[in-house]
Amino acid sequence: MKNLKKLLTLVLVFVALASCKKAGADNSPKTPPSNLIINATVSTDSSGKVNFTASADNAVSYTYEFGNGDIKTAASGNIGYQYTTSGSNTYTVSVTASSSSLLTIKKSIEVTVTVKAAIPTLFWSDEFNTDGAPDPAKWGYDLGTGGNGWGNAELEYYTNRPENAVVQGGVLKINALKENYSGSGYTSARLLSKDKFAFTFGKVEIRAKLPAGVGTWPALWMLGSDISTAGWPACGEIDIMEHLGRTLNTIYGTLHYPGRSGGNADGHTTVIADATTAFHIYALEWTASYIKIYVDGLLFHTTINSGAIPFNHDFFFILNVAMGGGFGGAVDPAFTNATMEVDYIRVYK
Structure with a gap:
């Protein structure tokens, strides 16, 4: 009887092993490439x-x-x-x-x-070749004092008069004047392309000669087109060029956005020769990956662009000469007038 039980046990083990082999993984050799x-x-x-x-x-x-x-x-x-x-x-x-x-x-x-680098194509421009008022199809005006000096305690009153903004001899002239006008001691002009031209990404070149005089604050810059709804600095600001009459020839290139605005803005400076007596090319390269600011082909500021900062939507241009203010500083009492001349502004895609 014991022998029969042993025999049955061996048979069951054999059957179990055979079943495992049949149901188990493929044990055939695996050949690598x-x-x-x-x-x-x-x-x-x-x-x-x-x-x-x-x-x-x-x-x-x-x-x-x-x-x-x-x-x-x-x-x-x-x-x-x-x-x-x-x-x-x-x-x-x-x-x-x-x-x-x-x-x-x-x-x-x-x-x-x-x-081979793609050759940029001219997308929009103003060559300022027609004497008279700036092209109304391309430029409008900010007028007045902006309540508190456009947020910067500036001293000028912006007008749309030909005394303050005129195209003459192939250049746009923005003239800052010392005069009493509507309660302000100075007048000037602030042109903007808002609601007339805006764009996202491209290369900008502006050839300009800057005004002299302590207290002058010329700027070639851009604001996000959603400023009316998003506000500042959430809309983003790109300052292609700013210059202060008290520190001649120092060029500021700056970006403002949430967390990096005002005195904590994202920017650098560079020093050039004869900013107020000769024309120079102030340029911007703006892509989804980076924002670069140049003077005469010299790169002096770079910001890495991303979805975390507001530089991936339409922006419009502003060209102006401010007087005094928190950044411009005190105006020389002997100041009478100064002019920024813009030869052209070009946008390439």
Whole structure:
């Protein structure tokens, strides 16, 4: 009887082992990919386009790392890709070949790609070539004192008179004058393109000669078009150029936005020669990735743009000469008049 029980036990163990083998995982050998070969054909037209091919034994998919943070997967191993960074750049491209059992092999090659920078196209401009009042299709005016000096305790009264703003001899002239006018001791002009022209992203060039005189505060700048609803500084402000008559030739490039406004603004200065006696080009490059401010091609301020700051919507231009105020400072008692001349303002896309 004991022998029969032992025999039955052995039979049950054999049946159980056979069942486990039948229902268990595949125990066949797993072969990793091998013989990975990568080829790259770089376009010769400076477009940044590259055709990649990859092949390997026992591979069912290929994952490309293009050396610029971008990653894509191609089942066949063939993929087209376009680099966009201007200039000639070398990238380390890595390919991971995977088998059906998720075993992998990885290999890298280097590719040198040339991308020709896109030629900017003129999108909007004012060349100020027609004598008379500034073009009403492009420019309006802020008028008066702005209640408390436009938030800066400025001393001027802004008008739309030809004495304060006129196009003459191929330039826009904004004239600040010492005179008693509607309760203010000075007059000037503040032109703006609000509700006439605004844009998002591009390159701006403004060729201008700045006014002299202690207490003058000329500015070439931009405000977010949503200022009426968002308010300041939530709308964002880009000061392409500010200059103070008390510190001749020091150029300010500044951004204002929540957390970085007023005395805590985001900006830098640079010093140039003859800002008040010669024309210079004040420029802005504005993209979804960065905001850069230049004088005569010299970069002197950069802000990294992102969705966290308000520089991804339409902005309009303001051109003005203020007198005094919290930033402009005290006005020289001997001051009589000063003029900012603007040769042109151009926006490229």
